[in-house]
Amino acid sequence: MHPALWISKTGLDAQQTNVSVISNNLANASTVGYKKSRAVFEDLLYQTINQPGGRSSQNTKMPSGLMIGAGAKVIATQKNHDQGNVQTTDNAFDLMVDGRGFFEILMPDGTTAYTRNGQFGLNDEGTIVTPGAGYPLQPEIQVPEDAQSFTVGEDGEVSVRLPGQTDSQVIGQITITDFVNPSGLEPRGQNLYLETGASGAPQNGIASENGLGAIRQGSLETSNVNVTEELVNLIEAQRVYEMNSKVISTVDQMLTFATQQL
């Protein structure tokens, strides 16, 4: 059948994926610690119909040939790890990484996941855990039951004041993990990321040292989705989709014309 039908089909497919990526960004516009994605497009292989430089006669060569591209596709979705906005909540268990780095979370299967979402809470044993699933923060920190106040320093030092004491007591240290290429991390939902071959090995360190971000207590990092930008992208994707479907209907009309007339 006509190649243009398939070429435009790849265009439709690519734009459909693009709309999915954009709508996922919009759906997560108020997810704490969410990092926006964008679709990366690539043109597909070109098919050579007439080779440039081919002979047109015994002594002459064709100056140019005919190569038809096979369309477009989405080759990757790229996470943008720019910092989101700061939202002050004044909740002692709300932490945010100001700068590079992730909190380390222990998954139920024993593996480690990473997150930028610092909306922590305590479980029934007093362990600091993630808000939804209750996975413990690493290194694990136990907050005593009778703690009067809970303070996290910029460097991640956790201290509490116990009743009847005037001085705070250090109970643990929250560390920050960074990756060479955060865009290479694998998002797995629940605001968690997993290490991959592309992200590089995790580099664990003390917050606000060696280029790692500082920990801010009482604040959250909002999603870095820019709603206006996403809406503009959505309009663009819709129009490109429409134009590609126009090509399909044009080819269809041409083939109809040919079959009916001949």
Add this chain to the structure above:
Amino acid sequence: MDQLLYISMTGAKQNMHSLAVRGNNLANANTTGFKADLENARSMQAFGPGMPSRVFAMTERPTQNFTDGLLKTTGRDLDVAIKGEGWISVQDKDGNEALSRNGNFTISAAGVLQTMQGQAVLGNQDAPIIIPLPVEKLEINEDGTIEIRPEGAPADALEEVNRIKLSKPFAGELTKGDDGLFRATNGQPFQPDATVELVKGALEGSNVNPVQEMTHMISMQRQFEMQIKMMKAAEENEKATNSLLRLS
């Protein structure tokens, strides 16, 4: 048989090819750094004995539209666009130098600066650019130099590590390969050009003009219909000849 039928058929077939070129442009209306393909038709003579009436049509893709695409700001450190003329040198899958306008870079786990398609970006001495990891901040300057701040270094300790090879060959000397990258038609290496400027935190969109492509598409459609009409006319002529010769 009547030659008219075959001549119209090549016309219709070549119109279909043109339409495929335009369709590919529209499919890539959103592809970063894409350059729209141009299409034109050429007459191909096939003279034989008798009257020289057989001139077939042939569709060609002579070159690309090299005008700049619109810049989109992304704010990402590893996104660059080229201001005006110029090209970024990358390494294709055979290890040869090829040119691209797509400045959407990433750094692999081994520290190689590469495009999203996985082609290494070339720097000094035409070698792939290796970023000494770990880095805290990476700046690609407007002249293509790459400055990094190693992890833990003070804020003013930017050090230059390499420079992206930017060149400005004449557009007429370039051919688009089947992977969408550009290469020199004469096979000569590209010379670095210090006048090429980059825009930081931006990407160049596709330079496809959708309205123009759609207009071309409509005109192709009408031409195609005319060719079909010619075939129909050939058929009717044939029918008339047959009925004339029929013995009543």
